[in-house]
Amino acid sequence: MSLDSQSLQQLLFSFQGRVGRRTFWIWNLCYYLSIVVFIQLCHRLVPGLAPVLIPLLLLVLLIPDLAVTAKRWHDRNKTSWWLLLNVPLVIGRMMVPGAEDDMATTPTLLDTGATLLALLCGSWILIECGLLPAVEDNNRFGPPEQG
Template sequence: MSIKELLFSFQGRIGRKVYWIWNAVYYLLIVGFAMGMNVLFPSLAHLILPVFLIVVLIPDLAITAKRWHDRGKSSWWLLLNIPLVIGRMTVPVGDPGIATDTTMLQAVSSFAALICGAWILIECGFLKGTSGDNQYGPEPK
């Protein structure tokens, strides 16, 4: 599978190893970018980071879709990412010393993100894919 297919196609299957490597790179990119923007453009970081998160969202969803496919499940399971995406977009990136009041909506969305994230982690990160070919393609090597 080419890098282009890996990052931008929602077809096929990948194993846990590729999924974990992607997630390590993905979160390092996000943390590095956020730290860099806070240093270089502290007054604009809260505007630039969401744009970056949208750019890396498509590859993240494509890779996660392939992992769901390896588990024999459809891409509809990507809907579990909605609370995670909302949570990532609403995390403050400004001065960490500024306290914010948590609303009930934020608390509920944080809890939903926690539950959905745990489900995705267990299903995609720890459980083995289906053995042999399935409707999404051949078993990854």
């Protein structure tokens, strides 16, 4: 299932099938670039609404991000249950202090533990989904991505 062989709707909203590393990286580039651009626009155009609009964008992008990542796990012949590694990342994003918070405070043991857990989970996702090759033949999730 490459960007060419499936519709954008299937890519972003279906949890069925497989995508390769190329599609996974293209999605992540678009995902993070759109977040950075949106954050910059919010802070420049509507700074008072940024604390509300940015989490809304992340919520809107959550399903597409999980769908693409699930298909990448499938490409590695692993189930969508591996998406649970994203939970510490989501919690970690919510724990990031805002500009109005005092950045001089010392992180608690819970903050440090959550950060380390998010780092470990994110690293595992990066290695498995971003760096390791696909199962080359058909697997229980379908044929490999063409392209």
